[in-house]
Amino acid sequence: MEELEQLPFVSLLLGEVQAYLSDIGSAAPRLAAGLLLILVTWLVARLGRALVARVADKAKLRRNLRDVLTMLTGLCLWLGGLLITITLIFPTVTPGKALTTLGLGSIAIGFAFKDVFENFLAGLLILWREPFQIGDHIALEANDVEGQVEQITVRDSRIRRTDGQMIVVPNALLFQQPVIVRTNRDIRRTSIIVGVAYDEDVDQAREIIQGAVAEVDSVRSDVRAVQVFAKAFGASSIDFEVAWWTGSRPVDIRASRDQVVASIKRALDEANIEIPFPYRTLVFKDQGEAERFHPSEAGRPPDL
Template sequence: MELAPITAALADKLTEYGDALVVITPRIAVAVVVVLITWGVTSLARALVRRLGKRFHLRPNLVDVLAMIAGVGLWLVGILLALTVVFPSITPGKALTTLGLGSVAIGFAFKDTFENFLAGILILLREPFRIGDHIECDDVEGQVEEITIRDSHVRQTDGQRVVVPNHILFQNAVVVRTDRDLRRTTIICGVAYGEDVDAARSIIEHAVTRVDTVRDDVKDVEVFAQAFGASSVDFEVTWWTGSRPIDIRRSRDQVIASVKRALDDAGIEIPFPYRTLTFKEPLDLKAEALQSREAQRA
């Protein structure tokens, strides 16, 4: 007797659900159509962005970012429209308000992630450096191998890979060593005080210009007497060569060898440091030598 009211109430609820399902089914169908249209429009938009990126020779990573942003924006609009169709009480204004509050909470929770994301987009748009460039930033120096939305991969000269968050590259000064094909390098060369300074300068300059890696056809070789050293007159020798680190090391090696050979051939001394020792009391060198021999015999 007591089960009858419960059964009747359950039947009424099922009937209400069935009626509601019949009413909402067309709306669900329309929402599915909206989602399918959104999917098609998003695919076309991404394809269009990639085609335009190739036409304007944009970075592949930047093209992927632009395609992703276009896809996310279109999907957001499509989902909001589908929700509005299925649930008429949910207006676009209410949905955007809820989405905004949720975005604020997510933004606080993933602050560093979004910071790197925005920095990555700005780096890809501004292109302060390219893949293959040698850069230095915040004690990290090496060749850029990959630039992603979150971080950049730098291969150091010792072979190790460093993953640098993009906000570090965006907020700190970055030295791009291969921004141009040529880079200036300098060495210091000293000659003895007894040598002719003008003659030594001419010999050094001629020796540097004979090196193949020295680009004296673009920039002149510069040799200046810089300072009076402890045991030599020091020359500052400056020339231009390739901008890669290996170019700098190779050219420096060849220039040093050429200058050394030229000065030796000319009989110009490259001195080593001299040291003068003074003693408070006179030394008896004969007594010292005798004591040393006795110590050796013992």
């Protein structure tokens, strides 16, 4: 054994091991203090998350927003605790150096995960500002996206279309693009076009249409009056634009239109006001072409 210890590389290795063990022995108090500090950090982070969750519940914040705030609180407390622990165990690492290293690493991570952080920040702003809520019917006309909001997370939002399909939309898109919230209010205006024949009385037709629409149960005439305006001279009719207010959900709009169309049709039929079919006038160059479309009284079928 003594001969081995006299070898240069063996003596060098033993010296390194002894120095390493000596360093561990001298660092043992710092390691113990670091472990204790990690335990304290865990307790503080847990208490901090519980406190934030309680405050969020009292403020009646969304559940998703409450979860995000508690997560960020725990993350910040853990980050501060680990930073103090590192400076305690390694005295040569100052808080300034640690923050500098963390900042450079954050920049690199930010460039690598730019889209992820963009959606995350957009999700936080959406949850905080609440431009729309779960259950609202929204539409992004520029992207042909429309449906009911089922879930809002910090990365994306889940939108259920009226045909049952699910659309997962990144939050950055919802934050940057114009979003139409169709159910922001309990009522919404809708309209249809109704045409009556040219030989009918316009004022009488307007009154009959307005009365027929006001009688429909789904029409909120108590909130806003039914509006009927003569809009245009159509190809075979005077066209009226009929506007009324009803429920804001898509199913409310469809059901109300069905009831309104049926009510207007019954009222105009009872008043003997014609809803004309489209008329077409055909001009022929000679009598032969006219006879092809207008056979003689003998009942000869048209020669087509």
